[in-house]
Amino acid sequence: MPTSSATPIKTISVLLSAPLDKPYDYSLSKEMDATPGAFVEVPFGARTAIGVVWGKGQGNIPQKKLKSVIRFLSIPPVPETSLRFVDWVSAYTLAPKGAVLKMLFGNPKFLEPKKKDRYEAPFFDPDYNQPILNQEQKNAAAVLIDNVNAQRYAAVLLDGVTGSGKTEVFCEAIAQCLRQGRQALVLLPEIAMTAALIDRFTERFGHKPVLWHSGLTEKQRRLHWQAIAHGKALFILGARSALFLPYPDLGLIVVDEEHEAAYKQEEGTIYHGRDMAVVRAHVGNIPIVLSSATPSLETLENVRQGKYGHVILPQRYGTAAMPSVELVDMRAHKLSAQEFISPPLLKALEDALEKKQQAMLFLNRRGYAPLTLCRACGHRLECPRCTAWLTEHKASGRLHCHHCDYSMALPKVCPVCGAEGRFAACGPGVERIAEEVKERLPDARAAIMASDTLDDPKAAQELVDKMNAHEIDILIGTQIMAKGYHFPRLTLVGVIDGDLGLAGGDPRASERTFQLLQQMAGRSGRGEDKGHVFLQTTAPEHPVMKAMVKGDRDAFMAIELKERQAYRLPPFWRLAILTVSGLDANQVIRATQELAAKAPRDSGLRILGPAPAPFAKLRGRYRHRLMVQAPRTVNVSQVVREWLTTVKLPRNLRLAVDIDPYSFL
Template sequence: MNRVRLLVFNAALGALDYRVPEGMAVGPGSVVVAPLGPRQIVGIVWEEDRLPAESVADARLRPLAEALPVPPLRAELRRLIEWTADYYCAPLSAVARMVISSGGALRGPATMTEYRLSGGMPERMTPQRERAMERLEGEQATIRELADMAGVSEGVLRGLVNQGAMEPVTVDCDRPYPRARAGHAAVELNPEQAGVAARLVDAVNEAAFAPFLLDGVTGSGKTETYFEAVAAALDADQQVLVLLPEIALTQAFLRRFEDRFGAPPVVWHSSLKSTERRRAWRAIASGEAQVVVGARSALFLPYGRLGLIVVDEAHEVSFKQDDGVRYNARDVAVMRAHFEGLPVVLASATPALESLQMAESGIYERLELPSRFGAAELPAIDTVDLTEDPPERGRWLAPRLARELAERLDKGEQSLLFLNRRGYAPLTLCRNCGFRFECPNCTAWLVEHRFSRRLACHHCGHETTPPATCPECGEPDCLVACGPGVERIADEVAEILPGARVAVATSDTLNSPERAAEFVAQVEEGAIDVIVGTQLVTKGFHFPELTLVGVVDADLGLEGGDLRAAERTYQQVAQVAGRAGRGEKPGQVLIQTRHPDAPVIAALAAGDRDAFYAAETEARRHAGAPPFGRWAAIIVSSEDEAEAKEAARAIGGTRPDLGDIAIYGPAPAPLSLLRGRYRYRLLINARRSARLQDTLRTWLNALDFPRGVRVSIDIDPYSFV
């Protein structure tokens, strides 16, 4: 009898066996529809010997309903799914769900109806119709997507359709993408770039697993260099995946890509419309999509003929997912390249310590670009000791930094101020009674955002309007903003430089690729004099007229319980410093700090990256921390505080006693209340030789928890809150 085993997208069900009806051809990797009770579910056919299931007699098996018209998932991708689930202690079904990430793509070729403004006017204009027509100029999408864009109900848009102000358009869901051409534009590389590019091109042509660490200073032309490897893959009719850490970087990258290859790549990120996701998924699975540029989720797409993976800004923390399957895209990219047998390039000016150690041990091949491209020189870096040169009362910029900003403005040059804190102020309190505005769902203060006139929690999204009087004592005009955010720094710049054109660049203001592209265009056209931004501006942007970078508070990243704080502070400040002097004009960086002698600050000021990494490496080695040891976290949460505490105690009370694994906690998490759930954490420090994942599974699987308790495992954690 022809039976198959299905991996279904429900971890509680496990694997299920089904009968294959006569005339239906399926094999491992096939995506199928199967009955489950009165419902029909999607599943993936898996090898029986790799997926245990409850034994069911042949006579009791139900038949598959249909095989879906998409290419089977390749064996290499199935092995990656298994590895990711095993390494990160995640359900196999949760990882597989990331592969089948566009349900609409599974149903074969199709057309659909989208809508756009017709140019006509409705018989009767209402405020909602007027807003919709204003916001939807030049847009085309489904009614639901257009309603979201316009901020109106679907009924408003259907009324516009009935009135002839909007018209339907039939769209081929699978229309082909423009073709990129390897030889579209000639590129002149310097000798250092040419040597690195030749090695990467050879690796693409060899079509074997080869992990590279592309270690180049900011402005050294890493992108142009690995573009040569992309060209080699295009010549070989292979697909390329380029991972970027931020959606805001996408538009600038797309423009550079199109200039080089004559057509934009296929884009994949969370802001895509459902029709765009469907089209991209099917083109990727069929092999028609040549180059895919995307966020970390693009890593799990079912490429038909992948030949090269590039992880740009590979040190970035945003490659680590902190909910659901808690994977690190940088590390999973290397494993995908391993299973697929192809080269992978990790590009960064400030590589993660783990990546550097892999290069030191010879596992990764290190390719270096130690100089900036062309006439550009690395900027001069200096510190401003805030204990000796403090800002004026009520201000946050030291006099020296204020003078340098004024000089750049007089010269017609651009400046960038970096503070990794969104909003106007991190805390608002009452000067009369001391009341502080705290999030009702999280152990966090509400952040004042004056641009949008709201108090917001940056953890759960809770928002409220600032009241006219104190909620505690009722006193009017007594609320005080404490500490600076980027909006407050922007106000200060406007005060000291009244003629300056100031732009705030954060995830609040650049929250779509279109807004990011508009911001980049304004800077390049010289319409902005001073940029005030968060970590969003530390990477990827190339502004030749930007000659001054000021780090408002370099000590901020060293606070708190982040076990990688020194490394992350170094990376952020070094990256933002790299935005200065990328053209012919020399750049300068001023780092405001109260601790100029701190090792990380001193290394930044001296421009001595090797000394910092050497000291940090020894400290990690001594502590048995990554890359010399392993970290894992267990996070326990519940809406009931007593329930969460009891579950955490049960886990702590049954901890295994092993010589190669140390277990700390449980203790309340730094964010002990998050999104309405009380949280406890345990931290595990294991030797490299320890069977960490097996230990965690055996330990936790032996325990039963109440329905309201969630217990999650974070392997190689980057967040410690």
Template sequence: MDNLYARVVVDLWAPGIGDRYFHYLIPSKYISQVREGTRVMVPFGNRKLLGFVMGFDSTPDVDKVKEIISVVDQIPLLTRELLDLARWISSFYISPLVEVLKAILPNFYATTIKAKEITVVKLAVSDEEAGKYAAVNRKRAPRQSRILDILLKGGEMSLKDLLNLSQAGRQSVKALQGKNLLDLSNKRVIRGPFEDKLFGLNPRLKLNPKQEEVLTGIKNHLQRGLSGNILLHGVTGSGKTEIYLQVIEEVVKGGKEALVLVPEISLTPQMVKWFRGRFGSLVTVLHSRLSQGERYDQWCRIRQGEIKIVIGPRSAVFAPFSNLGIIIIDEEHETTYKQEESPRYDARDAAKRRSCFFSCPVVLGSATPSVEAYYRAQEGEDMLLSIRDRVEKRPLPPVEVIDLKEEINRGNRTLFSKKLYESIKITLQKKQQVILFLNRRGFATFLVCRECGYVLRCSHCSITLTYHANQELLKCHYCHQEKGVPEACPGCGGNYIRFLGLGTQRVEKGVRDLFPQARILRMDVDATTRKGSHLDIFKTFQRGDADILIGTQMIAKGFDFPRVTLVGVILADTALNLPDFRAGERTFQLLTQVAGRTGRSSLGGKVIVQTFNPEHYSIMAAKKHDYQAFYQEELRLREQFQYPPYNQLVRVGFSSVSENNLSQKAGEFKGMLMESLKGIKAEVLGPCPCPLSKIRGRYRWHLVIKSKDFSGIHRASRQVWEEFYKGSRNKDFRVILDINPINML
């Protein structure tokens, strides 16, 4: 038999290695096991590395070929379609292929996790024979008799449970097995996220005429086997989720699979409740909070076709389906769908790529679509479906904007305007619920000396340290540095140190001081570190066991709490003054989404927004629930400054632990770039220091390329990036390409 060679990508990122294939001979004993998508262990120099099999050849590209050492997977974890997707992401986002493969298989990519098995015990004889033996030997072998009694009542059970219940030892089981009274065997146990969790039924709801119209439009796409995007623009509370459920019902009936993406893990519990209540065990989740074993088992179940519906955040876009019928991206406008570390892929683009392979639609749902998505739909590139009314014609909640400048002029320097304080008080008296929103965690955003003006900053990042009162620590939210609170000013030794700014912890303290009888929950990154904490907070508030929920953007979207009749936005300006062209868009989206958490039942509701910028167009549009007014003004500004959707962007980031040569190196890169861009109509902004000019001890500069010719600037930036690295001897200096960047900080 002719030799067969595997094309392997090894788990080692170094220039010229993480992007290329290496040939390895497949030993005859592994021929049946090594397939595309299988992980293998291979020799590399004097090391042993994990590798991914990407394909096969009958002849190698080198004379001396080493053999594969071992095969990690019993079944290939990656489908051929996922391997093609990995190659596309690597090429489009200019990321090492091995980094993409590791992103597709998070948690367990470098481990050799195996299926979990337990020993189960059952009777090997008839009940009558087992009962007779137990009765005869009750005095002479009481433990053996107890074991048989338990199995007679309970049937097959795990060896561990049997020993616990019978208080017998393994010798007793072994003795019964020797007498051919018991059978012992190994049984696979699925490690899952839903163990010991009950989900009530979620009955199918009757759709209103507008929902039926939208459902029909999506079904037409399904029946015709069309890929591409469908933008579902539906106001908050318009019943988009029920449409998702009924579309997926059609898909599953047709023998296909469905993928549902949500922007954050915090939204997963509610989605799971709805979907498990409708589809039961056909549903699972994929996200980073699962253990390695749970994620591995769910991955294998999806791969083997046991799971038909997957729910999860960004990384769930890689679920190893083989017959996808639809992809749904809820809250499509959210920036969390774009990964900020290598590989810097956008899950929305990856979903569209997968939809082309499977000839299925991608449904992008949002009450506040991104400007780019809405523009594509208006231009006819994507299909647009709209729902302008809530279910049962419930009105959108009235929004009152409070000018905090006027509150200060009246002498009110507390966190709560008079109107918000009185509204919280009345809502609590009615035994209804309140949501308070502030998109900033911690207690205070910085510590300042009132004598000399010294501000305590992170020593590794160009940002102030945030005070966390519950731990009495100052923390950096970028590099996670922690410091104790100094007793005196580090600058002048003075004692007039004060905490300024506010975060969710300070809001919580303020609420407890004003409403000591209220039951309060907080949902932010600090309060949800424990596994399952999102679900616990969600269930507690939904049951009515808490009166006030305080949180960051985690609570701003997706949640449906019928008893919430008041939403208070403590400060609407946290994103407005950021040096980012999307600042106004993000402010409008957050305000509109958080306002949508109330008024979703017959109890009604209202929203109070506190701000120092009441005349800003994004706040005025959010007050009126007027997406079109916001969109038109935002589009005018984007066209004026030639930002997306009128141009495409590539952001080039430079970083080093030394600030000395950073500007020079960035300038050299720009010089090479301008040469490569000759003949391409493009504008280059920078290089200059990033707004966050230092993170984790590395100084940061960037430049931005704008052009309508995306393929041109993509090709030029990649070419210069590769040439620059070849000519650079400074290993510490890094150049990062971000295609279609979301974050400009």
């Protein structure tokens, strides 16, 4: 960096990977020379810390107190694009810059290889196994390849029903990127999904992609970080955190299943992986592909406004036809309190078993029963630390809170009325459906697929292998099942509670239900036989249900967009949630009121609240919040940032800012 000869001490500013919002000045000794992005070790309090040179010294520390840089690390400096990306994400999400930088590091331990490290970056052959594409796929691939060749920012929605061959299409763009010798990144919403895709990518490019997700060992992460930062790893498959790695020459980003809410990181630095991927593409001036069978309303609106291109794959690849969807009106069937499978669905299951076909039963509730109550007095067993019921899990024989780590054995005596042995499980979880299947279809081989039974991609792959080997007749699971698996013998999907998600204060609930049901529908009949979906509901007249039966996305979108506009919701308005939490309920309420009182006037914002968060208590902390609505012309991040500088919260309270919230709990 250029330094004036008048200053004997060269000062630079260094950003540390800690929750600090600004870089601090350090001095350089004579023989040192620094470029922005260089990794340095510096004294920090009583310890030392690793940081990145952010620029020239800013004079925020008096010359006399300046500490010197200890050493430069021998790794390539962070590319300028990555530095600007950190600045951008921090400004938008209001997360401290240092916290965003931490995601670029992964962990300081990854920065320097160990002596014993041996890692040969794989060679990806763009022409290793070129599939035969149909005409629609060829046309779609041509658009994406053009964008890769243009080497500049362009966002495209790759839109096609499940089974239409989207993966083969975006692989053509990846191949072109590899031919240019540039890095290509594919993002997935959940690591449980990686196993199935790894195989497909390996077949296509002759080598397993370089992975980046929390399921890797520390050594794997260190090796992969090194390979990526040195530009040796050209094809990377990762979770949303992979976006922040310091790619020296990223040429393409693909966001698979772009509609997935799992792209939203809800803890620490709160950000949306898909949205930040678009920003990363913009900052790096490279193309991005958003792929989905059920695109988000936000993305469709961006397409409508001409901000994103749109490539459609209308047909299913091969011979499979779209499944038929049948609504089962649960009000017309009188089931006992222990039964959740309606007669029409049971009959369909029996038929499928008879024909040696496979079925899936879907219920988005883990465990055995979502609620346990005392039949004598009606007392419901709640988590003592959260506003949430305890869920019974048969596997552990305990009641668990799904919002914190609290669990307890089922009490013998009711803590309220003292009645003995009167607790009853209410409502179904996937474990209870499995029990019902066992009782009513004793010959069926059933298995459960839920996030708490599959904590790593390997366990997911084992279940998938068993399904493919037809060692399972009926797979019972949560939304984790709705991902991109392909089971040729699967012809029947039963949705136990199609109403879940339609009610409640979440503005995206209808959209999510529609997407989930479309994906579940897409699971069935991907082989030769036409699939059938049975959707159990108590609201068959709801527009989501009607659109489901017709498979009519446009009709659904039209209804939903009108509602969103009327209620000042995304994509027409922008939202932010400010949640204050603490151990003292009154203090939390007072602080939230003060925050509201200081809300900027004439800024165009609409402030709703203060109000208790739906989970008014979580992990022992009381939570009060404000919801902010902003027209799209207002820079909501900046207005909120300025607002917060006028408020001083007591130190024992926490404030979480969520720009573009997806979770409303």
